[in-house]
Amino acid sequence: VSGRSDERAGISDNVVSGSCVTAATGNCCGVGCIGDSLGGEDDSVTGRSVSDDNDRYDNGTSNKDVKSQQLNQKRDPSCEEVTPSSSGKEEATKHKLYIFNSYTRQKELFVPKKRNRVTWYGCGPTVYDASHMGHARAYITFDIIRRVLKDYFKYDCEYVMNITDLDDKIILRARQNYLFEKYINESDLNRETVVYDIEQAQQKLKKKIVDPDVDPEKKPMYEKSDSTITEALSELGCSDAREKLVAACYAAKDPLSSLLDERHGSDVSDHSIFFSISRYWEIEFHKDMASLHVEPPDFLKRVTECVPEIVDFVKGIQDKGFAYEANGSVYFDVNAFRSTRDHHYPKLLPEAAANAKALEEGEGALSSGRQEKRNQSDFALWKASKPGEPAWDSPWGAGRPGWHIECSVMASSVLGSNMDIHSGGVDLKFPHHDNECAQSEAFHGNDMWVNYFIHSGHLHIEGRKMSKSLKNFITIKDALAKYTARQIRLMFLLHNWKSTLDYSTNSMQSAMSYEKMFNEFFLNISAALYNTDPFATARLNGPELRILNSFAELRENIHIALCDSIDTPTVMNLSRQFISSVNVYIKETEASKGIPEPTVLRQIGRYFTDLLIMFGVIPRSDNIGFSEGSSSMSAQNTILPRLLEFCALRDALRQRALKHKDTTILRVCDYTRDEDLPNLGPVVKFVDKNILLKEREQDRVLKEEREKKKAAAAARRAQEEAEKKEKAKVMPQAMFRDNLSYSKFDENGIPTHDAAGEPLAKSALKKLEKQWKTQEKLHKKFFPDGI
Numbered sequence: 001v002s003g004r005s006d007e008r009a010g011i012s013d014n015v016v017s018g019s020c021v022t023a024a025t026g027n028c029c030g031v032g033c034i035g036d037s038l039g040g041e042d043d044s045v046t047g048r049s050v051s052d053d054n055d056r057y058d059n060g061t062s063n064k065d066v067k068s069q070q071l072n073q074k075r076d077p078s079c080e081e082v083t084p085s086s087s088g089k090e091e092a093t094k095h096k097l098y099i100f101n102s103y104t105r106q107k108e109l110f111v112p113k114k115r116n117r118v119t120w121y122g123c124g125p126t127v128y129d130a131s132h133m134g135h136a137r138a139y140i141t142f143d144i145i146r147r148v149l150k151d152y153f154k155y156d157c158e159y160v161m162n163i164t165d166l167d168d169k170i171i172l173r174a175r176q177n178y179l180f181e182k183y184i185n186e187s188d189l190n191r192e193t194v195v196y197d198i199e200q201a202q203q204k205l206k207k208k209i210v211d212p213d214v215d216p217e218k219k220p221m222y223e224k225s226d227s228t229i230t231e232a233l234s235e236l237g238c239s240d241a242r243e244k245l246v247a248a249c250y251a252a253k254d255p256l257s258s259l260l261d262e263r264h265g266s267d268v269s270d271h272s273i274f275f276s277i278s279r280y281w282e283i284e285f286h287k288d289m290a291s292l293h294v295e296p297p298d299f300l301k302r303v304t305e306c307v308p309e310i311v312d313f314v315k316g317i318q319d320k321g322f323a324y325e326a327n328g329s330v331y332f333d334v335n336a337f338r339s340t341r342d343h344h345y346p347k348l349l350p351e352a353a354a355n356a357k358a359l360e361e362g363e364g365a366l367s368s369g370r371q372e373k374r375n376q377s378d379f380a381l382w383k384a385s386k387p388g389e390p391a392w393d394s395p396w397g398a399g400r401p402g403w404h405i406e407c408s409v410m411a412s413s414v415l416g417s418n419m420d421i422h423s424g425g426v427d428l429k430f431p432h433h434d435n436e437c438a439q440s441e442a443f444h445g446n447d448m449w450v451n452y453f454i455h456s457g458h459l460h461i462e463g464r465k466m467s468k469s470l471k472n473f474i475t476i477k478d479a480l481a482k483y484t485a486r487q488i489r490l491m492f493l494l495h496n497w498k499s500t501l502d503y504s505t506n507s508m509q510s511a512m513s514y515e516k517m518f519n520e521f522f523l524n525i526s527a528a529l530y531n532t533d534p535f536a537t538a539r540l541n542g543p544e545l546r547i548l549n550s551f552a553e554l555r556e557n558i559h560i561a562l563c564d565s566i567d568t569p570t571v572m573n574l575s576r577q578f579i580s581s582v583n584v585y586i587k588e589t590e591a592s593k594g595i596p597e598p599t600v601l602r603q604i605g606r607y608f609t610d611l612l613i614m615f616g617v618i619p620r621s622d623n624i625g626f627s628e629g630s631s632s633m634s635a636q637n638t639i640l641p642r643l644l645e646f647c648a649l650r651d652a653l654r655q656r657a658l659k660h661k662d663t664t665i666l667r668v669c670d671y672t673r674d675e676d677l678p679n680l681g682p683v684v685k686f687v688d689k690n691i692l693l694k695e696r697e698q699d700r701v702l703k704e705e706r707e708k709k710k711a712a713a714a715a716r717r718a719q720e721e722a723e724k725k726e727k728a729k730v731m732p733q734a735m736f737r738d739n740l741s742y743s744k745f746d747e748n749g750i751p752t753h754d755a756a757g758e759p760l761a762k763s764a765l766k767k768l769e770k771q772w773k774t775q776e777k778l779h780k781k782f783f784p785d786g787i
Helices: 063-073 077-082 089-093 133-152 168-184 191-210 219-236 242-251 253-267 272-291 307-319 334-338 356-363 403-415 426-444 476-482 485-493 505-529 542-563 568-591 598-614 630-660 663-680 689-728 762-782
Strands: 098-101 106-109 117-122 156-163 299-302 323-326 329-332 379-384 399-401 419-425 450-456 459-461 501-503 742-745 751-754
Touching (some): 117 133, 117 403, 133 450, 133 476, 133 485, 133 598, 156 272, 156 403, 168 242, 168 253, 191 219, 191 242, 191 253, 219 253, 242 253, 272 476, 299 403, 307 329, 307 399, 307 426, 329 426, 334 426, 356 426, 379 426, 399 403, 403 419, 419 426, 426 450, 485 501, 505 568, 505 598, 505 689, 542 568, 568 598, 689 762, 751 762
Parallel strands (some): 117 156, 117 419, 156 299
Antiparallel strands (some): 329 379, 379 399
């Protein structure tokens, strides 16, 4: 694999003969992998470009071209061994892992710089509030990729993640929460002061609503807040009751907290206020990740524990001429960086270089350095602290780190001057990740700090962009109150990791249908394997051989899909198709009084169990399927024979009822299955009682939601129909008579002259005639015989 800088050298020359190469080259031979994958031929794993040719630098060179030039400047001879030849490209590439690289915007052959070791840094959360599904989008996505690299491709992953526990958002939130709590707990809280302050905060809110430059997506949120405040003040009335005063304050909490911060934020001097909020929400974040079965990082770094290293890092960049000091702050000099031969900025999103809004947001809400920067694109490495902000000593005076520098220092402190993978949400590409790259390459003196950038796609909520600032988000705890971690993971697996994902009722229903499919499949296999001898001789006839051939093909195709930038939607679709064929095999074999071959089913059940374990859908277990504990398995041996007798009796009764069309008996059979048995716990196929009850509850909730939507739609139609009927009461001959814009009308009541007595233009007459005919049609529809 040519074109990697010499930091990525060290690839083994010991390549296994044939099409299978060692894991040191980033290519799994299938030995030891799930299902002993067989490989296969598919153009999807050749790493063909999906780049955007319109993505170009100012000098006319595309982002992809610049990256390719950089990668080819230092060709590594040790990589020549695995470079596919033109004649055997398909054979050489079919066992190789390709990853979509945000740098080049195409799939690239994955080659770690140090044989089988993968170094990886992931941007962690800024902890100032509850974790939401946007966090889940990123961290579940990268957890799945990390598990596949470790458990399937057998890489040793060294994963580093940071916690941003110091940031403008944290400072603002901590100050505002502190000042709000202090305000409502004042002993002399009185109505006059509260009403005055709330009205002042509301006036600032109204200015935002009418501001033509305000984000139009935020206007509905501001208007809703304004309406809430008005209602709260109305409810307060003339009351001096403390509980009503506090309630009014909470109704206006956001704008009131902002007002209090403007007045008194600079007076906050206790730094524990800032650190307590970040520590609390960090703990909650880790709890949420554990609930989602996200594996913890190998190394965790916090900003507040790395400030001395950050100061040294900033000083190093300044000493090399890529940064300058201004009024106690230090800024990265983008022009100085661009002027060097091997450096380019920005690399990931060159088209966003002049995006003033993104640049300003990247500097933080408390930034006041735009006037002291030499260039709009320059960004803060170190910020001089103002009153009301935490501060550390530095060569430039008391201050705190800029946002972007934090990740560079924490990643470099563990992984050094170059890493294999850097991950984060797609919204971090610019300016955060671009700034990280620039300052890191400036410090380390290289042109390639990250070899592969991977970004998870956006998350939408019911078709709308998720945004915490727009109050359009769902916390992880809220999501887990409605769905299980297993269902949420399955939803992620059904979507490409770099594409936009819509978290909605429909997407969760799809995930739940896959869960049910897998669960029924595992139960079918477990039932078929009941009381069979695991060491019995295999009986492989035509049906079994066909299933085994399909099973080998499935594993090969799943291997190809995983090599194709870890394409989990294809894996899930392939699994669904194959499971359907196995279910048919079991059903047809049992219908013909045969016994499904246990050795075949055991292999298949173990394969899919391991596959879902690898994806983090189910915990590691020696059992097949969604094992919720050993109690069900032990109970199975005792109870299953009796339940099978009951099942046979119920089925016989149901078949007789179907034959004689006895709906009463059918309803009893269905009620026994759907209502009575779930409450008793394990039944026939040993499903955990809680799973059955959860499924029933989810079905009930979904049914209620459908009914509500149906009723709402019917109400809307009825309202629209009533409005149409009311409008239809006006006879077409009278519809324009009271309009002072017209002075003369024809025999049908259609205007012919305007208010000044001038004849109307033909186009105006044509438009009025059209309106008249529409009204005539509407009137006749509702009142064919007249009113």
